[in-house]
Amino acid sequence: MLTITKSDLARILDHCLAGYPNEACGILGGRDGMVEKVYRMTNARPGPTTYEMDPEEQFRVMKDIREADLAMVGMYHSHPGGHAYPSSVDVERAYWPGTRLPNYPSAVYVIVSLLDRANPAVRGYRIDEGTVSEISLAVTEQLDDPTTTH
Amino acid sequence: MGVKVRIPTPLQKLTNGKAEVECSAKNIAELVDALEKDYPGIKERLSEGGKVRRFINIYVNDEDIRFVNKEETVLKDGDNISIVPAIAGGRLKNEVERLGT
Numbered sequence: 001m002l003t004i005t006k007s008d009l010a011r012i013l014d015h016c017l018a019g020y021p022n023e024a025c026g027i028l029g030g031r032d033g034m035v036e037k038v039y040r041m042t043n044a045r046p047g048p049t050t051y052e053m054d055p056e057e058q059f060r061v062m063k064d065i066r067e068a069d070l071a072m073v074g075m076y077h078s079h080p081g082g083h084a085y086p087s088s089v090d091v092e093r094a095y096w097p098g099t100r101l102p103n104y105p106s107a108v109y110v111i112v113s114l115l116d117r118a119n120p121a122v123r124g125y126r127i128d129e130g131t132v133s134e135i136s137l138a139v140t141e142q143l144d145d146p147t148t149t150h
Numbered sequence: 151m152g153v154k155v156r157i158p159t160p161l162q163k164l165t166n167g168k169a170e171v172e173c174s175a176k177n178i179a180e181l182v183d184a185l186e187k188d189y190p191g192i193k194e195r196l197s198e199g200g201k202v203r204r205f206i207n208i209y210v211n212d213e214d215i216r217f218v219n220k221e222e223t224v225l226k227d228g229d230n231i232s233i234v235p236a237i238a239g240g241r242l243k244n245e246v247e248r249l250g251t
Contacts, residue, residue, distance in 0.1 A: 093205065101163075
């Protein structure tokens with residue numbers, strides 16, 4: 001399970017809607033499956049069906065997360081015209097090139113579908129060695145107060 | 151004394167679980183060869199035809215080697231090297247989508 005506050009989820013949705021019709025992306029810093037910090041990233045290859053985080057920005061954010069003694073608990077990107085499920089390319093890129101070794105095995109890949117922009121669908125996945133499994137997302141008012149499951 | 155190399159999780163099987171290793175090399179191309187000597191198999195993971203693989207980014211201290219001198223980027227003692235897989239994705243134009251789960 002990945003737990004996120006309502007306000008952090010709103011920040012993610014705002015970012016994805018602002019990026020429409022292109023894909024938007026970001027990194028989630030936190031610990032113990034709880035998102036403590038949302039980093040909105042620049043999509044260096046913007047398009048309605050592509051994203052690639054700006055590499056230098058990604059490097060800086062990963063460093064910031066380490067220095068804050070947090071972990072990269074997840075990352076998000078939007079599917080402006082697709083469902084909230086990883087595409088074959090999303091899965092391929094989650095692995096080290098030419099292997100089935102996940103690049104970020106402990107991270108949850110959060111996907112925001114904007115098929116219905118008035119009501120975006122948000123789902124989380126773990127992409128492990130050859131398998132994609134859904135991880136439930138819990139949305140809370142505050143991190144120490146788990147209430148609803150998204 | 152040499153350089154310190156931060157090894158990403160998917161390559162740590164090759165470095166016996168080590169997240170950071172030390173090496174001696176004058177540039178990135180030499181570094182890849184030096185790593186291969188100590189951790190056989192790592193060169194093929196990092197490069198293809200002498201070039202760093204697409205979707206793999208290498209940093210010397212805080213500099214992306216693509217904006218310095220790529221594989222010829224010079225290293226000096228005490229440098230910190232980071233190997234970072236890109237975070238990227240996309241959809242093929244003709245991809246048939248799974249309708250949720």
